[in-house]
Amino acid sequence: MRIVDTILDKRDGRELSAAVINELIASYTAGEIPDYQMAAFLMAVYFRGMTAAETAALTLAMAKSGATVDLGAVPGVKVDKHSTGGVADTTTLVLAPLVAAAGVPVAKMSGRGLGFTGGTIDKLEAIPGFRTALSSEEFLANLGRIGVAITGQTADIAPADGKLYALRDVTATIESIPLIASSVMSKKIAAGADKILLDVKTGSGAFMKTPEQAFKLAETMVGIGTLVGRETMAVISTMHEPLGLAVGNSLEVAEAIDILSGAGGAPELREICLTLGAHMLVMAGKAADFAAGYRKLQELLDGKEALAKFAALVAAQGGNPDVVANRALLPLAAIRHIVASPAGGFVQSVDAARIGYAAMILGAGREYKGQQIDLGAGLVMHCRLGDKLALGQPLATLYTADPTKIPSAEAAISAAITIGPDKAARPELILGTVTAAGINMV
Structure with missing residues (x-):
């Protein structure tokens, strides 16, 4: 393969084969293709787009560019959740222990924040002693023992995505739906979950500013998951204001504890966690339908089982579980x-x-x-x-x-x-869902 021919084909709108895309990603990851040529390829994708088959091939090539996680030794259906990010999006801190308390193993690889979007790893490190760098053995042991583990994403997971994202950031090629979708899904596939739930945000605090963009991105990612054999579902939610009340790492931990303990927190944050969690329970076979899953999670919040699971997670990863009762430790x-x-x-x-x-x-x-x-x-x-x-x-x-x-x-x-002077109407929090069967508007 000559990289210049691949650039030319994409520039002129021709569809690339999976073999060509695989070779392209493998060569770039190995340092055999210079950044200036890959930048030209990315710009061609930005303007010409990619077919569903091309996007799926790109996703799999990036997922296979490094190590993959095998969760097969942990019993049960593992459902991973990914949010496209935003302001005060504290869902993982509430959702992971909540869903784990319902008997669904939650294995999360999360990142740090950049810009105004907060990172789950930064938030957890606000808890005294909390360790976010777990070995594979520790990660799987915690997952098997308490049903939930959260660790930072290592450099050997989808390394091609890391290189490509850094290049997109400096070549004005970030806003390409095939490139966004393959970036997200490559990491989710490499992380080993059986099924994937996506929370795709739209609004002033989201990357996708309009619902139309959000639904298009969701359809693309769900399509990738379907093509590679991973059941994938997306929930489209709005971010026309910060999701939670707290914006900042220790402050968001405190708000997550408020919601888990029933002591307060933004109702919208609680609602999105219950909604996403209910879908995760259905996908994992732990609830007959959305309504049953939602009720189950409400019971786990009201009964403090989810709070106890959060304390167990903190203790298992070296943190001080006393933060649950004493926020002054943060x-x-x-x-x-x-x-x-x-x-x-x-x-x-x-x-x-x-x-x-x-x-x-x-x-x-x-x-x-x-x-x-x-x-x-x-x-x-x-x-x-x-x-x-x-x-x-x-x-x-x-x-x-x-x-x-x-x-x-x-x-x-x-x-x-x-x-x-006029009272503004609050927008709907959930706009709809996207599955392999199509779009469902709320």
């Missing part, structure tokens, strides 16, 4: 500042991306890979879409170790929240 930045409403009226819109950016300014997020973050920094929102506010009422509380960051973060919060 780090919290020393400087606190309240942002007050500049006017009375109703919250008409919230730019979730700006809220996430404010948290990043305060020290909770990264502007570049490898940057040190403050696990105790962030913010807590005190208003939601449609809320009525009085002049001077708190919009958010900011937490930081650096007082010089407060003015910029406060400006971002003020710019993110629009207040007006």
